[in-house]
Amino acid sequence: MINVKNLHKKFGGVEILKGISTVFETGKTNLIIGQSGSGKTVFLKSLIGLHTPENGTIEFDGRVNTEMSIDQRRQLRQELGMVFQGSALFDSQTVEENVMFPLKMFTKLSDKEMLAQANVVLKRVDLVGSNKKYIAELSGGMQKRVAIARAIVMKPKYLFCDEPNSGLDPQTAIIIDNLIQEITNEYQITTVINTHDMNSVMEIGEKIIFLKDGKKAWEGSNKEIFKTDNEAVVNFVYSSNLFKKVREAYLNETN
Amino acid sequence: MNYFEHIGKYFMMLTQVFRKPQRSRVFREALSREIEVLGLKSLGIIAFISFFIGGVIALQTALNLNNPLIPQSLIGFAAKRSIILEFAPTFCSIILAGKVGSYITSSIGTMRVTEQIDALEVMGINSLNYLVLPKIIATLFFYPFLISLGMILGIFGGWISGTMTGIFSGVDYIEGVQMDFDPYLIMYSLIKTLIFAFIIATVPSYHGYYVKGGSLEVGKASTQSVVWTIVLIVIANYFLTQMLLT
Structure with missing residues (x-):
């Protein structure tokens, strides 16, 4: 489990993350969604230690990032797996x-x-x-x-994926999503995925965090996202006619 | 960013580079790869240029020493001194700065913009130590051999040019080469080589490691790194000469 408390991050005086708090649960696929520039990548990179937050803490199963020694941090890094947007393979x-x-x-x-x-x-x-x-x-x-x-x-105990579906055709994107979800359940790891892909949100979003202007604007599951009346989430997730119809169909079916 | 910030950042980089490698086996593999890429693959260009420039130095010296009172052995002596003191260590290092420097910047820079360096960091690897230290050790170890080869081939090229054109006699040239031999000059030349090798490995690494942007910026960083490496070699050459020869 990863417990994030009041995370702040600035770049050149501009505050990108404005006090994000959330919990990423073990054995679940946790998704971070939001518009471009909402702070998703900065948030993910802060979680994996590529950016150092100005304020706030990140707790990895009881180990607080700000209280760790260099050896403990090195040990923690070996427990992290990361899938970069461009794969970052050698x-x-x-x-x-x-x-x-x-x-x-x-x-x-x-x-x-x-x-x-x-x-x-x-x-x-x-x-x-x-x-x-x-x-x-x-x-x-x-x-x-x-x-x-x-x-x-x-x-690893923790798996982070930065837009794992970007640049992939819909069929391959689903295969990658399913693979990540299967691995998460099989290895009982805490998976955090940064995504723009609404298919992923609907299919594998066991927990979803919606970021807007560097703040957490909403959180819930892929079932709850259908029912939410949060305007920002509705405008973002159901911006296409297709997803609007999917939502309507879901709500009609469940009512 | 001003020059002082760059200098500070460069030395901060070196503090991360000079750490104990995390896995000696991985380090050895990286070192042998760098010796091949940075050293062995430069043998051809250094041999080719040294041979022909040695020939040109000898010919130009001969053509400018046409006074019958000046012994012909002076051609060999002057060519030897020019090659050992300046041509081999400085000129060859400038050539290596262009060839190897641009390779180092572009390879590390591409790793930076494609997030491969981030991937190393996330794994808990000291990326500077992993990427740069083998390059420094490889150049420090191999360039003295490369420059020594440049000296030998340069002097040999001078002899060949004389004997083939008949402008001066090969025997006089060899006599000149053997005349007033001072081993300290070889030492001076190799000390310069070691300093230049360090500059060639670290300055382009700095430019590549801290590049921001995409492929265009990697190209720009590559050009900039070659320019700065040459500038630093020329400045270091002046101060080393002043310190070691005066």
Whole structure:
């Protein structure tokens, strides 16, 4: 569980995050949504330690970020898995080398053991037979799967994904969403996903946080988002006619 | 950002670079890769340029020393001194700044803009130590060999140019090369090489690591890093010469 309390972050005097507090629960897919510029990426990067917040705390299963020693922080980082928007894979390495990289850096496993572990996660993300391919040889969807494989190879406690569906076709986006949700349940990890994709919101949003102008404007589940009368959420999520109709159909069905 | 901020940030970067590598095995692998990319792959260009510039130095010296009272062995002596003192360490380092410096900035800069450096940091890896330290060790280790090769091939190129054109005699040239040999000059040259190697590894790394933006900015940073590396080599050359030879 990740407990965020009153998080503030400024860049050059401009306040981007204005006191966000929330809880991300273990074994659930937690989604952060909001318009471009609402502070989603800054929030996610603050959670993983790439930005240092001016105020507020982030508690990882009782361990408060501001009270950790350097060793504890290093240990915590090894418990984090991150899937970046552009995958951020090492393009000079093969798929297998990318996935084995965290194992090489943080474990004392033999080459054979590392390869076996890499093959397990590659099988889990359905990428068997791609071990020796370079990143440039893979499609966008395959690259996302390699990024997920690399993120879970160390069996993390926390998985963060920054727009994992961006640039993917709808079918591949659903496959990636389902894969993340399955992994979350299977490994019982705390997953936080930053997304613009309303399909993801409807399909896998067990907990959704809506950010507006650096503040938390709403939170709830994918069931509750259909019923909410929060104007900002309704305007954002149901901005397309298709989703308006989906909402109407859902509300008619449940009433 | 003003120059003082850049200088401060550069030295702050070095404090992160000079840490114990997290995994010695990974460090060794990275080091051998950097020796190949930054050192071995520069052998050809350094050999080619040294040979021909050595020839040009010898020919120009011969053409300017046409007084019959000046012994022909002076051509070999002057060429040797020029090559050992200036051409090999400074000129070759400037060439390496262009070739290797732009490679370092663009490779690290691309890693920055594609979030690969962020990925390393999130994993808990000291990205500066992981990316830059092997480059520094590789250049410090390999460039003295590269520059020594440049000296040998430069002097050899001078001899070949004389014997092939008949402008001066090969025997006189070799006599000049052997004349008044001072091992300290080799030492001076290698000390300069080590300082230049450090500049070539760290200044482009700084420009690449702190690049912001996209591919266009990586290109700009690459050009800027080559310019600054050459400027710093030239300035360091002046002060090192003053310190070590006067």
